[in-house]
Amino acid sequence: MTDLAPLRRALLSVSDKTGLVELGQALAARGVELLSTGGTAKALRAAGLEVRDVADVTGFPEMMDGRVKTLHPTVHGGLLALRDNADHVAAMQAHDIGAIDLVVVNLYPFEQTVAKGAVYDEVIGNIDIGGPAMIRSAAKNHGFVSVVVDVEDYAALLDELAAHEGQTTYALRQRLAQTAYARTAAYDTAVSTWMAAQVGGTPRRRTFGGTLAQSLRYGENPHQAAAFYTDGSARPGVATAQQHQGKELSYNNINDTDAAFELVSEFDPAQGPACAIIKHANPCGVATGATLLEAYRRAFDCDRTSAFGGIIALNQPLDAETAREITGIFAEVVIAPGVDESAMSIFGQKKNLRLLSTDGLADPTVAALAVRQVSGGFLVQDKDIGRVSPDDLRVVTKREPSEQEMADMLFAWTVAKHVKSNAIIYVKDGATVGVGAGQMSRVDSTRIAGRKAQDMAEAMGLPAPLTQGSVVASDAFFPFADGLITAAEAGATALIQPGGSMRDDEVIAAADAAGLAMVFTGMRHFRH
Template sequence: MTDLAPLTRALLSVSDKTGLVELARALAARGVALLSTGGTARTLRQAGLDVTDVSEVTQFPEMMDGRVKTLHPKVHGGLLALRDDAAHRAAMEEHGIGPIDLLVVNLYPFESAVAGGADYDTAIENIDIGGPAMIRAAAKNHRFVSVVTDVEDYDALLAELDANDGQTSHAFRQRLALTAYARTGAYDAAVSSWMAGALGEAAPRRRVFAGTLAQTLRYGENPHQSAAFYVDGTARPGIAAATQLQGKELSYNNINDTDAAFELVSEFAPDTAACAIIKHANPCGVATGPSLAEAYARAFDCDRTSAFGGIVALNRPLDADTARAITEIFTEVVIAPGADEAAREIFAAKKNLRLLLTAGLADPRTAALAVRQVAGGFLVQDRDTGVPSELRVVTKRAPSEREMADLRMAWTVAKHVKSNAIVYVRDGATVGVGAGQMSRVDSTRIAARKSEDMAEALHLPGPLTKGSVVASDAFFPFPDGLLAAAEAGATAVIQPGGAMRDAEVIAAADEAGLAMVFTGMRHFRH
């Protein structure tokens, strides 16, 4: 028995009219009878195509503002009937049900309505009912029926018909059914996620996430791992919405690191130039400055060794001076809100350097969910958008104005460093970063040692941390970490506080002449 299924009758009902007329004309030219509904039927008639309204087939008018039009046995029977089952064929004959061999449906634009700020009632009206019901019916019966839910599959459908003399193969229909069920699953996920938010349900009983394939990747974190990149359709500026102007295809690690870099640099408003250099998802240099070129140079000087092969994120459009500086060493990716022509020309000489441009900066205060898979499930939490309501001075000496500005910056950067995190900042630039250690003292010492190495490389008389401030993402449980920072030359400290030995830590800070503030908030990042 052949696996080819003929295509004689199609039902088209779409919200997105892109490519609709061209598809319908191609089907009509192959002798396919066209059924349609509402606005889709009007569009086809205006294009001069012969189309039958579904209401003529069902002998039942569209009603309730279009809510009821395709929910009828003459539609669903035509989609679900098994063509090789005698009882099904007899039921079709008895009830006047004609077969529907192709369903072309894309759903009410619920996701875009919500993204555009639709109110509750408008969002509800954008929930499609008939469309998902038909899609699921056609997909279930893919042994006989083709179902197309994505505009990008129109050309593939026509190519399939050309290759098979107006018929579709079973393998092709299976792939269409897979896409169709993924689409209805993603649609329901979008509705349920929106409704959980609308009702204030922080932990609904069932939680579903969905995405659309943006890119298959050569491999994952390592060459033996397969990988792909999916986007969730949110409008947040960043890696998912960025335009790649040049360079090799992004890898799994590139995407992960570039996202980390851009989220960090987006913490800095563009009224002051800022640069973040990321390596393995951790910042190895972050700085502000009067120009992008100076911000980049200062970030680079925090840890030049780690910056090699890193990711550079900027909070302003890339200019020629900054582009020249970046191209002096090997850099994997540069991401920025824009780039002028001179900068693009400079980068063009570096064919493998990836340049990504975004529609703006990401808002660090925008609420969103962060998801992480674990064996047998996944963890869901709010994105870390926390900002301390106040900085409480707990030492005898209060920070100077300069120290306070650096403390705020160090605290901002620490939020983006893997725990245990220690960040030294001096004059608006990181001068030492300790990340991902099991001991906070080790993070403190590693960051200080890196600053000593850079001071030696730059031929400076002392470590970069001399005269700096230091941030700790969580409290110092003992004075040892704080004293190690003081030995490195730090003069002020910012930390959450809340340890059992806070009094000892404060006393140690006072004895060392340090200023210290408590945030009352920690920034673990695992």
């Protein structure tokens, strides 16, 4: 291995033709011989470039619908041979193997094929074999060979050749090799993850892959390095959103924006406007309304103090009226499935306010994996897409809930799924009026939510907290009656909870004594 390696012969085989012709022209201008296959060779020839087919080099035609074309000793010998090893050089001469100094390959669009919902056989057909094999061969021999798998690296390669008279440095080849191995690893991850879903059960091995979307200034705190990677899925959200203005998103911005958008996506825009405001990964206000402006105001009125510096998510395109109201407070991020021109103009006066738009809402019913790292491993589970309908609920008290109480309980239960445990949510008329999150004791969450509602009532000059006449959702069962009694003292009239405690009878008796209605869901929504 030497620091500088000359580039005399290149093999190009790409599915993404972006920048291909320009790269080919630049290489040819340096006297580099171009080898290629199929559509790549056709595109280069159409641009007037001289290209030699890989089939001419191997002596074998492409066969089996192109499955077998580069899997040949002439190709891999040209990639793997150590140029400073006499035995390798002798083997190349004996078998008429020419050295290949550069491989440019991007793989069959497997991830995109899965994303569009292709049938099984079409997905299998888009599993690349020859491409990853060439990439790995070239990357292993990066002491002499350059390998490029991303269009973004074409310019760096050409700059290097210009700076070193047609040669590449070891530092560049090493960096390209790392990128190449990461690409094949991510590709294999996509294939194995898809196969796991088809086969079912618990895979013996799990891998996870991503592509760098953004290097972040720091993580949760300034002393933590961080970056944002995307997994290639087309799910609407912070990873696929367009940012129209404002500073770069921070680690915490991305985390909270994802939480806000996933929550607001629970509310079908066809059923009316909804708004969710998130602070430190927990909702501080969620509401529906006759208009987007009303939904925002009602969400804001749940906890105006915590909403300061929060993340605002909307389930309908942002309009001017709502935009004007939002600019009255300090918000970090606003995300919505669309923004009209007038709203964009209003936000333009708040240059630091980050405005994101998506192509739609995230589908809250689509299965996905949730992954969390622990010391020495990963915890993997299905994303919580659990929902309940009125038919799933079991009334366990003497009093049946009213129609409005039932609607509010279902609303509260939807929000509970997105609040850190122990979670207690007070809701009245389709809006949260108190949220207690992340406490070690459920009764403490109940008290905190009620206290915050009382503080807001005093700040707004209301005669009583909005928890009067509200309903309460608990993400898990009440282990004792004290939490229920506390909710009743705050003015709640109905409760929704999973049930299943050893003391359910005691809790039900307390509800009956207080004249409350209570339903059991049979489903828990822990969120840690």
